[in-house]
Each structure stands twice: as C-alpha cells, then as structure tokens.
Amino acid sequence: MKTTLASGVQTGIHARRDVLRIAAVSAVGLALSGRAPAASQNAFAGGAGSGPLQSAGVLAFGPDNVLFVGDIRGAAVHAFALRATDLTSQTEVELGNFHNFEGRDLVRGLDQKLAALFGTTYDKIVIHDMVVHQPSQQIFISVERGRSTDALPAIVKVNHGQLEVLELNGIPHSQVGIPNEPDSRAMLEFDTQRSFAITDVKYYNGEIFVTGVSNQQFASTLHRIPYPFSAQMTTCTVEIWHPVHGEFETRAPIIRQLIREVRGEPYLFAVYGCTPLVRFPLASLKDRAHVRGDVIGELGYGSNPIDMLTFTDPFDQKEYLLVTIDVRSASRIAVSDLGTATPEPTGGQIDFGPGGLGKTQGLLPIRAEHTAILNPKWAVVIQRHPKTGYRLDISSLAAPYFFERRDGMSEMNWPDGPDPFHYREHRDEISRGG
Amino acid sequence: MAAGFTLSAADRERSANAQVTNQPSLKVDFNPRQPESVGVGVYNLDPDFVVSLSRYTQAGGLLTSILRVTVVRTGAPIGDNLPDVFGRYEVLGDGVRFDPHFPFERGLSYRASFDPRPFGRPELSEVLTLEFSLPREQNALPPEVNRIFPSSDYLPENLLRFYVCFSNSMQSGRVEAEISLLGPDGKPAADVLYRAPVELWDRSMQHLTILLDPGRLKRGVGPNRELGPPLKVGREYTLVVGSGMVDLSGRRLRETFYKRFRVTEAVRKRIAVEQWKIVPPAAKSCKPLVLMFPEPLDWALLSPTITIGSTDEPSVYGRIVVDQCERRWSFTPALPWAAGSYDVRVASSLEDVCGNGVIAAFDRSLQSGSDAYEVARRSIPFRLV
Numbered sequence: 001m002k003t004t005l006a007s008g009v010q011t012g013i014h015a016r017r018d019v020l021r022i023a024a025v026s027a028v029g030l031a032l033s034g035r036a037p038a039a040s041q042n043a044f045a046g047g048a049g050s051g052p053l054q055s056a057g058v059l060a061f062g063p064d065n066v067l068f069v070g071d072i073r074g075a076a077v078h079a080f081a082l083r084a085t086d087l088t089s090q091t092e093v094e095l096g097n098f099h100n101f102e103g104r105d106l107v108r109g110l111d112q113k114l115a116a117l118f119g120t121t122y123d124k125i126v127i128h129d130m131v132v133h134q135p136s137q138q139i140f141i142s143v144e145r146g147r148s149t150d151a152l153p154a155i156v157k158v159n160h161g162q163l164e165v166l167e168l169n170g171i172p173h174s175q176v177g178i179p180n181e182p183d184s185r186a187m188l189e190f191d192t193q194r195s196f197a198i199t200d201v202k203y204y205n206g207e208i209f210v211t212g213v214s215n216q217q218f219a220s221t222l223h224r225i226p227y228p229f230s231a232q233m234t235t236c237t238v239e240i241w242h243p244v245h246g247e248f249e250t251r252a253p254i255i256r257q258l259i260r261e262v263r264g265e266p267y268l269f270a271v272y273g274c275t276p277l278v279r280f281p282l283a284s285l286k287d288r289a290h291v292r293g294d295v296i297g298e299l300g301y302g303s304n305p306i307d308m309l310t311f312t313d314p315f316d317q318k319e320y321l322l323v324t325i326d327v328r329s330a331s332r333i334a335v336s337d338l339g340t341a342t343p344e345p346t347g348g349q350i351d352f353g354p355g356g357l358g359k360t361q362g363l364l365p366i367r368a369e370h371t372a373i374l375n376p377k378w379a380v381v382i383q384r385h386p387k388t389g390y391r392l393d394i395s396s397l398a399a400p401y402f403f404e405r406r407d408g409m410s411e412m413n414w415p416d417g418p419d420p421f422h423y424r425e426h427r428d429e430i431s432r433g434g
Numbered sequence: 435m436a437a438g439f440t441l442s443a444a445d446r447e448r449s450a451n452a453q454v455t456n457q458p459s460l461k462v463d464f465n466p467r468q469p470e471s472v473g474v475g476v477y478n479l480d481p482d483f484v485v486s487l488s489r490y491t492q493a494g495g496l497l498t499s500i501l502r503v504t505v506v507r508t509g510a511p512i513g514d515n516l517p518d519v520f521g522r523y524e525v526l527g528d529g530v531r532f533d534p535h536f537p538f539e540r541g542l543s544y545r546a547s548f549d550p551r552p553f554g555r556p557e558l559s560e561v562l563t564l565e566f567s568l569p570r571e572q573n574a575l576p577p578e579v580n581r582i583f584p585s586s587d588y589l590p591e592n593l594l595r596f597y598v599c600f601s602n603s604m605q606s607g608r609v610e611a612e613i614s615l616l617g618p619d620g621k622p623a624a625d626v627l628y629r630a631p632v633e634l635w636d637r638s639m640q641h642l643t644i645l646l647d648p649g650r651l652k653r654g655v656g657p658n659r660e661l662g663p664p665l666k667v668g669r670e671y672t673l674v675v676g677s678g679m680v681d682l683s684g685r686r687l688r689e690t691f692y693k694r695f696r697v698t699e700a701v702r703k704r705i706a707v708e709q710w711k712i713v714p715p716a717a718k719s720c721k722p723l724v725l726m727f728p729e730p731l732d733w734a735l736l737s738p739t740i741t742i743g744s745t746d747e748p749s750v751y752g753r754i755v756v757d758q759c760e761r762r763w764s765f766t767p768a769l770p771w772a773a774g775s776y777d778v779r780v781a782s783s784l785e786d787v788c789g790n791g792v793i794a795a796f797d798r799s800l801q802s803g804s805d806a807y808e809v810a811r812r813s814i815p816f817r818l819v
Contacts, residue, residue, distance in 0.1 A: 049535035073637055109512035116516035118536050119544065121509050126607065145536055147605035148639045148682040152536045165520050165535055197632040215634040215643040216734045255631045273631065304631060390511040 049154065051168025052078060052175060056142035056153030059131040062203035062227060067131075069142060069155065070198035070210070071175075077201055077210055079227060080155075081172040082133075088159050090137040091433035095378045095396040099426040101405040103378075103396040106139070106161055110382060111392045113163055114156065118145040126151070127392075130370040130382055137374055137433045139394065140166070141382075158394065176229040178210060196221075200308075203227065204259035204282075209268060213253035220253050222268075224285055234287040238270075238280065254278075256308035256323070262339025269338060271305040271323055277357060279338065294343035297357030303327045307371045310335055313400040314376050320400070322364070324371050330402065332362035364402045373399070375433055458529075460548050460562040465533050472538055472568065473521070474503055474546040475531035483555060488525050490553075497523040500550065501532050506543040506565060519544070541570040541683075570683060577602035577681040579691035582673060583733035584787045586759040591665050592700040594789035594796065596644040596673060596693075597733055602681040603639040612676035613644060618669040626664040639682070641734070644673075665697045701729055705792045707780055707812060717773040717818035722755075722764040725778065730760040732785045739784035742767075744776045760787070771818050778814040 050056075054074030061067055065082040096103040107113065115122035128142040139158040144151040155166040178196055198212040210223040224234035238254065254270040259282065261267075266282040270293065277297035284291050299305075306324040313320060319335040337357055344356050368381035369392075378396045385391040386407050397404055411417040458478050465471040479487075491497060503519040510516060521534040538544060545565050550558035583597040598613070610629065617623035627644060634643035646664045665671060675691040709728050715721035723742065733756060742750040742765060752767040782792055789796035792812060 072632070109510065109515070112508065112510035112512050113517055115510065116505060116508055116518070117520045119503070119505055119519040119534050120536075120539050120542065121505065121507075123509075124539075147607050149603045149637075150682055154535075163517065195634075195636055197630075197634060199631050213630065213632070213634070215636055215641075216732070253631070273629070304629060 049165070049168075050152055051171070052173055053153040053155075053168065055151060056144060056155060057128045057198055058201050059129045059140060059142050059155075060201045060203055060208075061131055061133055062208070065133065065135075066203075066227075067133075067140065067155070068201050068203060068208060070201045071153075072195060072197050072212075073151075074175075075178050075196060076175045077178065077198070077208060077225070078173060078175045079229065080166075080168065082166075083171065086166060086171060087133060087136045087138055088157075090139075090158070090160065093137070093160060093433050095374070095431055095433060096398065097426065097429055098377050098398050098431045099429055100421075100423045101398050101401065101403045103398060103404050103406070105385075105393045105395050106380065107158060107163065107394040108385075109391050110141075110163075110394055114143055115145075117156075117163055117165070118143075118152075118154065120145050127370070127382060130372050130380070130394075132372045132374050132380060134375075139372070139374075139380060174229050176225050176233070178212075178223060179233075179235070199253060199255050200257050202258055204266065209257060209259060211254040211257055211270070222254065222285060234285065238285075238291045238293055256305050258308050258310065258321075260310065260335060260338065262335070265339065267339060269308070269321070271299070271308055273304050275299040275303050275305055275323070275325060277323070277333070279341070279343075295356065296338065296341035296343060297333065297361065298344070298355035299323060299325065299331045299358045299361060300328050306369070309371065309373055311373045311379070311399055312376055315400065320362075322366075322371070322402075324366050324368060329363035330366040330371075331358070332364055332400075333357045333360070366397070366402045368397075371397075377431065378433075458548070458550075458558070458562065460546055460564045462546070462564065462566045465531070468533070470537075471533050473531050473533035474501070474564070475526070475529055476501060476548045476562065477526075477529040479529045480557070481528065483550070483553070483558065484525060484528060484530075486553065487530060491523075491525060497525075497530060497532075500552070501530055501546070501548050503532060503534065503544055503546045506545050538568055540568045543567045574602060574681075574683070576685045576688045577604060577679070578688050579675050582675075582691075582693045584730050584760055585733075586730060587695050588698045589665070589695045590699065590701045590788055591663055591667050591697050592702065592788045592796070593646055593665060594785075594787065595646065595732075598642045598644060598675055600640045600642070600679075600681070602685075604635075604642070605680050605682065605684075606633045606635060606639070608679055609633045609642065609644075612678045613642075614674050614676075615646075615664075616672040616674055618666075618671065620672075623664070623671070643734075663700075667697050667699055670694060670696050701786060701788045701790060702795050704790055704795050705729075705731065705784060705786055707792060707814065710814065712778065712814055712816060714816045714818060715771055718770050720766060720770050722766040723771075723778075723816075724765075725763040726758075727761045727763070730787050731763075732787055733760050735784050736760065736763055739781035740765075741779050741781075742776055743779055744772075744774050746772075746774065750776075773818050775815065775817050778816070780812045780814075782812065 053069060053071055055071050056069055057072050058070040059067065062079070065087065067080045067082055069078045069080065071078055093106065094104055111122045111125045111127065114125045124146055126144045126147060128144065130139060130141050132139055141156045142153070143156050144153050146152055155168065157164050157166055178198065195215050196212045197215065198210060200211045202209045206226060208225050208227050210225065212221065220238050221235060222238055226232055252272050255272055257268055257270040259266055259268050268280045268282055268285065270278045270280065272278065275298070276295045277299060278293040279296050280291060280293040303325045306326055308321070308323050310319055310321050312318070321333045321335055321338060322330060324330040341357050366381065368383040370382040372380050374380045374396065377399055379399055379402060380394060381397050382392065382394055385393050405413065412419055412421070412423065456478055458476055460474065460476050462472060462474055465473050498518060501523065505519065508516060519534050521532050524531050543565055544567065545563060548562040551561070578601045579598060580601050581599045613627070614622045615626045626646060628647045630645060635641065673693040675687065677687040677690045679687050711726040713724040715723050736756050737754055740763060744750065750767055752765050755764045756762070780792055785791050
C-alpha cells in the first residue's frame with residue numbers, strides 16, 4: 001500500500017482530534033440511507049474479507065495457477081484458480097549476491113506489518129504457511145487475525161516488498177470437504193466437535209493428498225482427492241515401522257509429505273514427528289486400505305519437521321530433498337536415493353538414529369519458521385532476525401548451502417580480513433529473480 | 435449488535451455544526467449496505483470536489499493517501515514504517531468512505547485522517563483526524579476450566595489423552611507454555627506431553643486435547659525404554675493449566691487449574707463390547723437406555739461412536755449423557771421407544787482413555803501375528819416388547 005503522505009496527520013494545520021465511543025443503540029443508520037456509492041476501489045463482493053475461507057492453513061500451488069488452501073475450521077480444501085490480475089511478476093526483485101551468500105530482507109517486520117494491515121496488534125497475527133508461485137516468483141502467505149473463534153483468515157502476497165491482500169471474492173473457486181463429522185443423530189450433553197487438523201496438502205497429477213491429525217482419534221489418515229474436485233475420494237490409514245520407537249507406529253500423523261517420481265514410479269514421501277522419513281508407493285494408497293510404509297531414513301529423534309520440499313543444486317544439477325526441522329539442522333538427501341534406499345529392517349532393536357538415509361544426510365543451517373524455493377538459486381524463508389529477535393522477516397537465502405553470510409561472525413567479513421572465497425571481487429554481482 | 439448507533443454528545447454537536455457551516459466532517463459509522471460493518475467516512479464535501487475525487491479515482495488515483503486509518507498503538511518494535519489498515523473505498527454523493535477489510539477490533543484505538551491538501555483547494559487545507567475505538571463486549575466472565583476428562587482421580591499408567599474444557603472460547607498459541615504435568619516431586623515432568631504439530635482445539639475453541647507422548651506409552655520402544663513410561667503406577671501427578679491461558683477477549687484464566695490424580699495399572703486390551711452391561715428401557719417409555727462399561731471410555735468419542743438403530747430406523751434420535759467417570763452412557767430418545775428389535779452399534783473409532791480401540795489395543799505387538807479384526811463384536815442387539 002502506498003503511504004505517500006505519511007506526515008499529514010502529525011503536521012495538520014489545526015488537526016481535530018476526538019475520541020469517539022460508539023455505543024450499540026439505534027439512530028444514525030437511517031441518516032445514511034440516502035448515500036449511494038458513485039465509485040469504488042478495491043471492491044470485494046461480500047462483506048467478509050475472507051471469501052469462502054473459515055481458516056487459512058497450509059498452502060500449495062497446482063497447475064494453471066491454482067492455489068490450494070487447507071481450511072481446518074471449514075474442514076475443507078479450497079482451490080482458487082488465480083487469474084493473471086491476481087499475480088504480479090517478481091522476477092525483477094533484488095534477491096542478493098549469490099556468489100557471496102548474501103541474501104536480502106524482502107519484508108522486514110512481517111508480523112507487525114500484517115497487524116497494521118489488518119487493524120490489530122501483532123500478537124494477534126498467526127502466520128501459517130508460505131508458498132511461492134513459481135512462474136511469477138510471487139510469495140503467498142496464509143495468515144489469520146485473531147487466535148480464537150474470532151480468527152479471520154486471509155491470503156497475503158508480497159509485491160516488490162509490499163504486502164497485498166489477495167481479494168478472494170471473485171476468484172474462481174471450488175472446494176472439497178474433508179470428512180470429519182461422524183454421521184450421528186445423537187447429541188452429547190455438551191458437545192465437543194471433532195476437528196481434523198490438516199497438516200499438509202500437496203498436488204500431484206490430477207489429485208491432492210491431504211494429511212492431518214484429529215483432536216479425538218489419534219490416527220494417521222491420508223485422503224487422496226481428484227482435482228478438479230468430484231465426489232470421489234480415497235481415504236486410507238497408514239502405518240510405519242519406526243526404528244527410534246522400535247515399533248510399528250500405527251497412529252502417528254504424517255506432518256509433511258511430497259510426491260515424486262523415482263525411476264518412473266510415483267511415491268509419497270512423508271515425515272513424522274521424531275523424525276522418520278517414510279516411502280509409500282502411490283499405487284498402494286487405495287481406498288480403505290491400511291498401508292505400511294517403508295522407513296528409509298531416521299533424521300534424528302526429539303524434533304518435529306517444519307517443511308519438506310525439493311530443490312535442484314545449481315552446482316551439480318541434482319535434485320535434493322530438503323526437510324527443515326524445529327530443533328535441529330535441516331536435512332538434505334539426494335532424491336535419487338529416495339526410491340532406491342533399502343527400508344530399515346522391521347523388528348530390529350531400537351535405534352535412536354540417525355538411520356538409513358539419515359546417516360548420509362547433509363545438514364544445513366536453516367532455522368526458519370517457513371521455507372520455500374523461489375528459483376534455482378534462491379530460497380525464501382520466514383525467520384526471526386538472528387540479532388533482533390523481535391523482527392520476523394521474509395528473507396532470501398542462497399541455495400544450495402542455505403547459508404547467510406551477513407549473520408556470520410567470520411574474520412573474512414571484516415573489511416581488511418582474509419578473503420579466501422573472493423567475496424570482494426564479486427561484491428557488485430547483485431542477482432534478481434528470473 | 436443493533437442496527438444502528440448514536441455518536442457521542444460531542445460528536446453530535448460537531449455534526450450539527452458541520453451541517454450549519456457545511457464543513458467536511460470525519461465520522462465513524464455503519465456501512466448502510468452492510469449494517470454489521472463499521473467504517474469511516476468524510477461527509478459534507480462540496481459536490482464539485484466529489485466530482486474531482488471521482489475523476490481522480492477513475493483515472494487510477496488511489497484514495498489510500500487521502501483517507502487513511504491506522505492503529506494508534508501497534509506495540510510494534512519496528513516503529514512507524516507500517517502500512518495503513520487495508521480496506522475498500524467508495525466515493526459517495528457528498529463524501530468518501532472507507533470500510534476495513536476485517537472489522538475494526540473492539541477495544542483497540544484507531545486513528546482516521548482525511549488529508550485533501552494534494553487537491554490544492556483553498557477551502558480544504560485542513561487535515562481532519564479522528565481517534566476512535568469500539569467498546570469491548572462487557573458481559574462475559576473471565577474464563578475458567580470447567581472440567582478435565584477423564585474425570586476420574588485414578589488414571590491408568592498408559593493414559594493417552596486429556597480433554598480440557600473451558601467456560602469461554604480461548605486463544606490458541608499458549609498451550610506449550612501454559613500446560614504442564616507435574617510429577618510426584620511437584621516439578622514439571624519433562625517430555626511427557628506430546629508436542630502436536632497443531633494445537634488440538636475443537637471448533638468452539640473451548641475444548642482442548644492434550645496427548646501424552648505416544649512414544650513413551652508404548653512398551654519397549656525407544657523413548658519408553660530410555661525415559662520410561664510418562665506416568666508411574668502408584669504415584670501422584672498434577673495436570674496444570676496455567677492462568678496465562680487467555681480467552682477470546684484477552685482475559686486470563688480466573689486461576690490456575692490443577693487436576694491431581696493417582697496412577698493405576700495400565701490397560702492394554704481392546705474394548706470388550708461383549709462385557710458391557712445393557713439396561714434396556716421399557717417399550718413406549720421415554721426412559722433412557724443405559725450402558726455400563728467395565729473401564730472408562732473416551733469422553734469425546736462416546737458421543738459420535740455409539741448409535742442406536744432399529745429395523746425401521748437406521749439411527750434413533752436422542753440425547754446422550756455420559757457420567758460415572760465415563761463408565762456410564764445413557765441415551766434418552768426424543769420420541770418414546772417403539773416395540774421392536776434394536777441394535778446398539780459401536781463404531782470402530784471408539785477408544786478408551788488409553789487409546790485402546792474396539793478392534794485392538796493401542797499398544798500391541800504387530801510382529802506376533804494378525805489382529806483379530808473380524809472377530810471383534812461391534813453391536814449389541816436388544817428387543818423391546
């Protein structure tokens with residue numbers, strides 16, 4: 001938003017200031033009835049700014065600019081077919097110096113700016129997910145104002161460093177309900193409703209895959225739904241052998257997932273809490289099936305995964321899986337190994353890991369709350385600024401090391417320090433998107 | 435909220451003056467087309483000026499720099515470099531109005547300003563500002579914990595979950611900091627509660643599910659061997675719900691809530707429906723049908739997973755009461771019981787407080803053989819004559 005006259009309020013010649021208290025009594029409404037609008041800006045059709053969303057959680061892009069939004073409160077996944085006018089190319093945005101591992105802060109104080117935009121204080125802002133629209137390199141964020149039944153969801157996009165609200169009304173939309181209300185005609189004396197907390201949504205080849213956890217049943221359920229949406233839905237329960245726990249983990253929920261073809265065969269890869277990496281052949285995920293996945297890696301105990309994505313290393317051109325983890329370094333594993341890795345033996349002794357592909361995982365210094373791949377050279381992260389913890393920023397981060405030199409305390413950052421990586425020679429090589 | 439509102443006396447006076455002097459006035463009011471939506475408008479503008487505003491917007495000019503609304507005290511450490519409140523603008527017959535994208539928040543102060551100076555009209559050289567806030571809703575009481583399930587003061591060693599029921603709708607984001615389990619020594623027991631990827635609230639935000647770490651519940655598994663089960667038989671523990679839990683309007687719990695309980699032997703068997711006691715009602719009465727369970731069952735799942743069906747009716751409508759520490763389930767039909775054959779039907783998703791299901795126990799070896807999926811009994815027939 002433009003704020004070109006920022007000084008207006010403070011410097012007003014004789015600014016009038018009243019504190020108006022509004023009481024809920026009837027009267028003045030009638031006096032307004034004669035005013036007809038002559039023109040409007042930023043028009044949205046409905047009164048509520050959230051369009052069909054009741055909440056805004058995980059995000060994913062499908063083909064044809066379709067943005068999927070997981071809606072826990074609405075027990076649905078929404079598909080918004082974004083129009084050309086909903087997207088703005090960001091390929092000219094300065095991302096930093098790739099050679100020198102210097103990213104840029106694309107938005108500083110994200111939560112505070114969102115609070116100002118939505119007319120609240122920043123403790124009431126909850127950022128759920130971030131996704132990049134690859135063709136335009138535009139960043140989309142799911143946000144809620146409020147943390148209770150008053151929570152209002154929005155999708156916000158970043159346009160050249162400015163935050164813009166995606167006007168949902170008017171965007172071609174469809175949705176599919178995630179079954180979570182049991183069919184019962186009886187009532188409890190006082191009721192708690194079942195809710196299915198959607199942990200991830202991913203699109204692959206005409207279908208979306210939805211994982212989550214219920215507040216009542218501790219079960220691992222996976223929904224496979226055709227897109228465009230139809231009444232057809234495949235629901236199965238999944239279980240795994242979890243070497244850290246030395247047991248079949250029959251109920252633990254999948255936290256993050258992605259679908260990739262390995263040697264022409266599609267697989268769903270999933271990460272769980274505490275942090276097994278599991279492989280399911282897509283063909284095995286049939287309706288009402290109870291499927292056992294192969295654990296192919298133990299990324300380390302005592303932690304929860306945050307994001308799961310793939311990127312291509314700009315140096316060796318190989319594709320890698322990246323799993324960011326809350327209390328540990330992020331994990332990097334070659335995608336080519338995912339399909340061929342031998343499953344961890346079942347029935348074995350407890351192994352606190354790392355195990356399987358976890359033994360050969362690369363460790364990356366990502367401590368972001370959300371991570372997405374922007375283009376072959378750059379990722380984008382939402383993270384607390386390391387030296388000023390009060391600031392939540394959106395920043396670019398150079399692949400494939402995901403290392404930010406500005407944050408380091410290295411002698412080579414000093415003006416007259418050693419320069420083994422020739423940072424100074426490349427000082428002026430600023431890269432943009434595209 | 436009522437359909438309209440009155441302004442304060444001062445504002446009414448100013449509004450009357452404005453009409454006399456025909457000066458522009460900045461007001462907070464309801465959107466006439468959306469009576470629930472409160473916005474900000476500038477009225478009494480010269481018609482000529484309104485025409486130029488219309489032309490300005492038609493030519494792509496933005497009203498965002500003319501009529502602005504900001505939060506007065508954002509508490510934002512990054513300072514003033516913040517956007518204005520986002521919303522929609524309308525040019526009206528004698529003014530312009532702004533409606534926020536999301537409704538103004540009650541209890542928060544906003545500042546509206548109208549700055550017509552860029553239009554360079556000598557009679558409009560004054561910046562109008564207005565601070566306003568909508569009153570908080572007054573009536574509700576501070577939140578309390580009404581109940582915690584399971585209700586019993588004796589809970590099995592392999593308890594899987596608690597439900598915390600609050601009197602008000604609560605705010606999310608504080609569970610990890612505010613809810614803990616104190617061990618027998620009165621100190622918080624580490625790594626006992628499961629850190630769910632998403633806080634597990636129901637839609638009313640009044641019921642919260644707290645899971646104990648399933649990794650420590652399962653015998654012989656890594657965390658269980660390393661750290662032992664989360665609870666130990668014979669010891670006393672306390673689930674603490676800290677007063678820092680806040681409700682929808684930001685009020686803290688009236689007081690910290692403690693649920694003390696003693697740990698009993700683990701329950702590691704499936705729910706044996708065949709061992710339930712059934713007390714059928716008399717036909718043509720409205721008396722409840724009562725089921726008694728040998729072990730307490732999961733409070734939340736007891737409602738949706740047990741239904742009564744008959745040959746004529748797939749599901750009888752009625753009201754459920756669960757009591758006696760979740761060991762008794764009573765169903766009172768909406769209409770008197772008709773004579774005939776009925777079934778108590780139990781969905782496979784029913785669990786006891788340890789997560790044991792109708793089909794199998796939660797903590798069981800899958801290595802030793804197949805589960806008796808087909809043999810589990812899932813219905814109890816009864817006949818009313």
